[in-house]
Amino acid sequence: MKTVLITGATDGIGLETVKMLGKEGHNVILHGRNNSKLENIKSALEAQFPGSKFDTVQADLASFDDVRKLAFAVKAKNKHLDVLINNAGVFTMDNPVTHAGLDARFMVNTIAPYMLTLGLIDVMDAQSRVINVSSAAQAPVNWSALRGEIQLSDGAAYAQSKLAITMWTMNLGSKYKNNGPKMVSVNPKSLLGSKMVKSAYGIAGGDLKLGAKIFMDAAFSDRFADVAGDYFDNDHNTFAAPHSFANEPSHIKMLITELDAIIAAH
Numbered sequence: 001m002k003t004v005l006i007t008g009a010t011d012g013i014g015l016e017t018v019k020m021l022g023k024e025g026h027n028v029i030l031h032g033r034n035n036s037k038l039e040n041i042k043s044a045l046e047a048q049f050p051g052s053k054f055d056t057v058q059a060d061l062a063s064f065d066d067v068r069k070l071a072f073a074v075k076a077k078n079k080h081l082d083v084l085i086n087n088a089g090v091f092t093m094d095n096p097v098t099h100a101g102l103d104a105r106f107m108v109n110t111i112a113p114y115m116l117t118l119g120l121i122d123v124m125d126a127q128s129r130v131i132n133v134s135s136a137a138q139a140p141v142n143w144s145a146l147r148g149e150i151q152l153s154d155g156a157a158y159a160q161s162k163l164a165i166t167m168w169t170m171n172l173g174s175k176y177k178n179n180g181p182k183m184v185s186v187n188p189k190s191l192l193g194s195k196m197v198k199s200a201y202g203i204a205g206g207d208l209k210l211g212a213k214i215f216m217d218a219a220f221s222d223r224f225a226d227v228a229g230d231y232f233d234n235d236h237n238t239f240a241a242p243h244s245f246a247n248e249p250s251h252i253k254m255l256i257t258e259l260d261a262i263i264a265a266h
Contacts, residue, residue: 005029008088016212022049061112064266071119083219086113092154102148109161128181131218138163138243173229184227
């Protein structure tokens with residue numbers, strides 16, 4: 001039985017992954033924004049998968065305080081974390097500006113998972129794995145937009161935030177490859193039938209199980225045993241190079257500097 005934390009676990013690929021984990025008898029920590037929804041899903045899962053243990057943690061990933069409390073709550077109950085799946089993500093929003101004045105797409109898709117990963121690093125070891133959800137949609141990061149100084153369209157903010165999570169995965173994956181968790185960013189498959197895809201593109205989308213299956217592989221299979229910040233593209237079922245912007249070391253260094261400064265300021 002492995003202990004797995006998955007963010008954005010109350011619908012979409014996250015919930016499909018939770019069900020697969022439940023079927024295999026793991027100890028699953030579900031994160032969501034809505035407490036009552038979390039508790040309802042937990043009850044249903046416990047009835048369906050009595051061999052698994054389910055716990056819940058509530059947090060708004062657009063809030064720095066909530067992200068810190070989330071890491072603290074998980075560590076208070078778990079001495080060791082085997083797998084962290086940073087799955088929560090946003091694409092389109094009525095108001096994409098957080099209380100701190102940042103773009104919520106960058107906050108939820110890039111900054112919060114970076115904070116959470118670093119906040120949980122001391123309960124993970126070289127056998128642990130971190131899976132970050134990337135996308136085939138990737139675009140060069142506008143540093144002013146990351147800092148909340150200019151507004152981007154939904155598509156631009158999403159693509160930039162997904163390249164940014166891919167880039168910090170490369171950085172931390174390399175940094176911790178010998179004594180910390182194995183890290184990988186994954187495009188679970190383009191246009192799967194999540195709530196996000198339906199609202200963004202107005203289409204039904206593909207089978208969510210395809211995304212959940214690759215998360216399970218990334219979490220447990222030998223194929224992902226030696227990753228060190230790699231990017232996996234499930235559209236082509238292979239490890240791949242991310243957008244060329246990520247290949248420039250100065251860009252990755254700048255991203256880490258910006259992320260650390262943003263977190264320190266809040």
